[in-house]
Amino acid sequence: MSLTVAITDSSTATVRAALTGTKRDVRGYIFAGALLFCLLASLFVLTVLMWDVVASAIPVFDKRSTGFLTSELASSPDKAGVSQGIWGSLMIAGFVVVLAFPTGIFAGVYLEEYAKSNRLTRLIELNIRNLAGVPSVVYGILGLVVFVKGLSWLTGGRSVIAAGITLAILVLPIIIITTAESVRAVPSGLREAGFGVGATQWEVTRDHVLPYAAPGILTGTMLAVARALGEAAPLLLIGAITGRLASLPGQGLVDRLQGKFTAMPIVIYGWANEVNKPGKITGLTFEDLNAAAIVVLLAMVLLLNGAAILLRNRFEKRRQS
Amino acid sequence: MRGLLFVAAAISIVISVLIVWTLFTEAWTFLSGLIDEAGIGALIDDGKVPGWYPRNGRFDIPTIVYGTLIVSMVAIVVAAPLGLGAAVFLSEYASARVRRVLKPILEVLAGIPSIVFGFFALRVLGPDLIEPLFDTTQNTSLLVTGVAVGILVTPLMASISEDALRSVPSSLREASTGLGARRSTTVIKVVLPAAISGIAAALLISVSRAVGETMIAALAAGRLGQSPRTIDPRDPGLTMTSAMAQLAVGSDQVVGSTLAFQSLFFVGALLFLMTLALNVVAGRVVRKIRNAY
Numbered sequence: 021m022s023l024t025v026a027i028t029d030s031s032t033a034t035v036r037a038a039l040t041g042t043k044r045d046v047r048g049y050i051f052a053g054a055l056l057f058c059l060l061a062s063l064f065v066l067t068v069l070m071w072d073v074v075a076s077a078i079p080v081f082d083k084r085s086t087g088f089l090t091s092e093l094a095s096s097p098d099k100a101g102v103s104q105g106i107w108g109s110l111m112i113a114g115f116v117v118v119l120a121f122p123t124g125i126f127a128g129v130y131l132e133e134y135a136k137s138n139r140l141t142r143l144i145e146l147n148i149r150n151l152a153g154v155p156s157v158v159y160g161i162l163g164l165v166v167f168v169k170g171l172s173w174l175t176g177g178r179s180v181i182a183a184g185i186t187l188a189i190l191v192l193p194i195i196i197i198t199t200a201e202s203v204r205a206v207p208s209g210l211r212e213a214g215f216g217v218g219a220t221q222w223e224v225t226r227d228h229v230l231p232y233a234a235p236g237i238l239t240g241t242m243l244a245v246a247r248a249l250g251e252a253a254p255l256l257l258i259g260a261i262t263g264r265l266a267s268l269p270g271q272g273l274v275d276r277l278q279g280k281f282t283a284m285p286i287v288i289y290g291w292a293n294e295v296n297k298p299g300k301i302t303g304l305t306f307e308d309l310n311a312a313a314i315v316v317l318l319a320m321v322l323l324l325n326g327a328a329i330l331l332r333n334r335f336e337k338r339r340q341s
Numbered sequence: 342m343r344g345l346l347f348v349a350a351a352i353s354i355v356i357s358v359l360i361v362w363t364l365f366t367e368a369w370t371f372l373s374g375l376i377d378e379a380g381i382g383a384l385i386d387d388g389k390v391p392g393w394y395p396r397n398g399r400f401d402i403p404t405i406v407y408g409t410l411i412v413s414m415v416a417i418v419v420a421a422p423l424g425l426g427a428a429v430f431l432s433e434y435a436s437a438r439v440r441r442v443l444k445p446i447l448e449v450l451a452g453i454p455s456i457v458f459g460f461f462a463l464r465v466l467g468p469d470l471i472e473p474l475f476d477t478t479q480n481t482s483l484l485v486t487g488v489a490v491g492i493l494v495t496p497l498m499a500s501i502s503e504d505a506l507r508s509v510p511s512s513l514r515e516a517s518t519g520l521g522a523r524r525s526t527t528v529i530k531v532v533l534p535a536a537i538s539g540i541a542a543a544l545l546i547s548v549s550r551a552v553g554e555t556m557i558a559a560l561a562a563g564r565l566g567q568s569p570r571t572i573d574p575r576d577p578g579l580t581m582t583s584a585m586a587q588l589a590v591g592s593d594q595v596v597g598s599t600l601a602f603q604s605l606f607f608v609g610a611l612l613f614l615m616t617l618a619l620n621v622v623a624g625r626v627v628r629k630i631r632n633a634y
Contacts, residue, residue, distance in 0.1 A: 051525040052434055058426025059443065062495045066450045069461045069492075126349030134343055135350070146624075148353050153546070153620035154613065155553025157582050158360065160589070161609045165363040189356055196353065222342045243452070250454025253555035253582070257589040257605075285456040285556070292460055292560055307464070314457050325452035329445045 073318070076311035080304055088312055093287065098301040102313050105287035108180065109249050109320070112283055115184025116248045120192050121241055127192075128199025128237075133225050152193035159190045160257030168258055176278025178259035183281060186254050191244035198240025202233040235335040242328035246321045252285035284317045364613055367606030374600050375400065392569035393579055395588065395601035404570040405608065408483055408562065408578040409552055409615075415487025415574060416494060416551040421544060423491075424498025431499070432506035433528050444503070451496035459560035462489035467561065475575055481563030484574040489557045494547045501546060505539020506532060538626045545623035549616045558583035581612050 080088055084101075091101025127148075135141040163186030167175050175182040206229050214224035230237075282290075291313065294306040375383055379398055386392060386401030393404040427447070431440050466489055467480030475484060509532050517527040533540070563577025566587040571578050579587075588605040 045523055045525070048523050048525040051528070052430075055426045055430035055434060058423045059430045059499075062423045062427055062492070062499070063443075063446070063450075065492050066453070068465070069453075069457070072461070072465055073457070123349045123352055126346045127353065130343075130346035130350040134346055144350050144353060147357050149624055150617060150620055151353060151357060153549055153616060153623075154360065155555070155582065155616055157553065157555045157585055158364070158609055158613050161367075161585075161606060162356075162360050162363055164589070165367060165606075166359055192353065192356070196350075246452050250452070250456070252454070252456045253559075253586065256555075256559070256586050259589070285454055288456050288460060289556065289560070292463060310460060314460060317454060318457065321452055321454060322449055326445075326449045329448050333441075333445060 070318075073311045073314050076308055077315040080308050080312035081315075083304060084312075088309070089316070093282070093290075097298070097304050097306050097309055100291075100306070100309060102284065102287055102316060104282050105284040105313065106316065108183075108281045108283040108286075109317075111180050111277070111281070112184045112187055113245050113249055115181070116188045116191055116245055117241075119185065119188035120195055120244065123188075124192050124195025124241075124244070125199050125237060127196045129203060129225060129230070131196070132200050132203040133221065133229060148193050148196050152197060155253075156190055156251055157253040157257065159186055160254030162186065162189070163254055163258045178281075179279060180277045180281040183255055183258050183283070184277075186258060187248040187251060190251065190254060191248050194244045194247060195240050198243070199233070199237050202236025202240070203229060205236065206232045235331055239328045239332040242324050242331075246324040246328070249324070250285060250317065250321045252283075252289055255283055255286050256289065284313065284320070288313050288317065360613070364606060364610040367603060368610040371600065371603035371607045374603060378600060386570075390569045392567065393584060394567045395584075395604050396567070398600065400604050400607075401570055402611070404568055405579050405581045405584045406611075407570065407572055408558075408568070408580040409582070409612075411483045411572070411574050411578070412487040412490055412554075412558060412562070412580050413548050413551040415484060416491035416554075417544065417548055419488055419491025420495045420498045420547055420551075424495045424543070424547070425502050425540065427495070427499040428502035428506055429528060429533075432503050433524070433532060447496045447499055451500060453493075454556075455493055455554055456556040456560075458489045458493045459557040462486065462557060462561035478575075479563065479577065481561050481577050482575050483562055483571075483578045483580075486558050486562045486580070487551075487574065489561060490551045490554050493554065493557065494550050497550060498543050498547045501543035502536075502540050505536040505543065508539065509535045538629050542623040542626040545619050545626070549619035549623070552619070553582060553612065553616050555582040555586055559586040581608050584608055585612070 084091075088101050089106065090103050091099060092104055093102075094100040131141065131145060135144075163182055167182040167185050168178055171182075175185070210228045210232060211224050214228045219227070288310055291306045291310045296305050296307050298305050372381075375381065383398065383400055384402045386394075386399045386404075388399065391401050391404070392399065393401050431444060431447075435443065462485050463481065467482070467485045471482065471485045471488065472480050513531050513535055514527055517531040518524075522530070558580040559582070562580055562583050564579045564583075566579075566584070568577070568579040585605055585608050588602060588608075
């Protein structure tokens, strides 16, 4: 186009302007601005959420201090606390660690290091991917039918054990998938060196592959525990809401694990359905208490999550350099 | 050792079999009970005001399916542009340093438990945003639920789309730039089409997540256990998941009507099939892009 301009109009200034003119790419700026807006908008909403929750939680911690963390559930917002929720969540997390960690890591190692590429292996892999997408509430049905009703002699019905096993199953696919991914990322030279000096498959796996893949596996397991801590829907189906963690004195561990239970997310669900009347002494409502309970839950979940992600990024960077 | 590791991997098959078996045997118990009592027609209520009233033996499936579809559609309308926009910015525009800071933040936020979003929907989104904006009569509705679910799945959408965009080979971008295309043109005409199947998979996975989301719907959808059929997003309603949650919570009280409790499994089986279909299609699409490059 500038060429035609040059021919019809002999003014060199016009030509130069057409050739070197710094035309601003307005459309490009608008596009980039819109994209930035999307990113900031999502971060903004989440910031508002955090801010709102923390701001309403401050008076609770102010007036109740640690009493909020150590008291038990009660019908008055002056007295109610989250100690049973915290204990319930920690016990469930314990089950996830004991049951899902070894199973998930073993399964991931098997799929990457041992399994032959055959139909059965492909079936298992496809199956795990699909399990990861099953809604959590469906795992609640599994827990209700199999662990609460079917195996009630073992679990004691609507109990910590039933909840723990169900959530361990829920997070199992996450652990398997992250383990398999980190094992896959181990350079094959490491394995070949091991085999070259006569190590068996298991020795290579134990002494070379697993140590190298450990940070990735650890990240996956931490994310899995965080997920289990925040999960409420399956617990609702198993019957957490009907049970308050029994804390009779002199109760044995087995009795306690077979007893009724609650967990942090279930406490929050229960309080969200309470009547919003301020307590006589502190003037706090259940809604205020709920904000504080959410701060406690978020502290547990996001600390685990954040640590896991930092850990992963750190090792990724070290490997790249 | 090999045998032990294989058993661990095979447990996943056992879990799947248990899930399918419990869902479908119990769903069948419900169906045969329903056929004996009221006939299969009770699944589509044709009363004066059709709706989901399990305790009265009225199990209008469209009521809860519509609720789920409305919530998921609203959620995708919120999450798709926000998540995709954020992903394009992170992958195509942001400097390495900005991405190093923002991506982990987004990932940490993706871990916020859904019950927190339910509380947020009740407290802030409902009364302060949706109610004045859409003139709804109360602060709980399918619309509020959908918006909250949308916010919940935005980081997921962003994260999967970003992976898809980053897997587009940079030679394509360089070729486009070499032809004199602007950056926005490169993104719209070259990068996005090349990543389209990954973005489609991200959409499907987000929809599947929205369909299965329970706690937000249980708190913010606005109906407890029963609801008339509605297709207006501004109305309170029930989703499949919130109907299930409330059937389970009330399970101690509904001893008299076992059919109502068993409908839990029928709805669960339906939900399982819906999300499975979405995930299988998404998985196919993802494998297709892996082969493309």
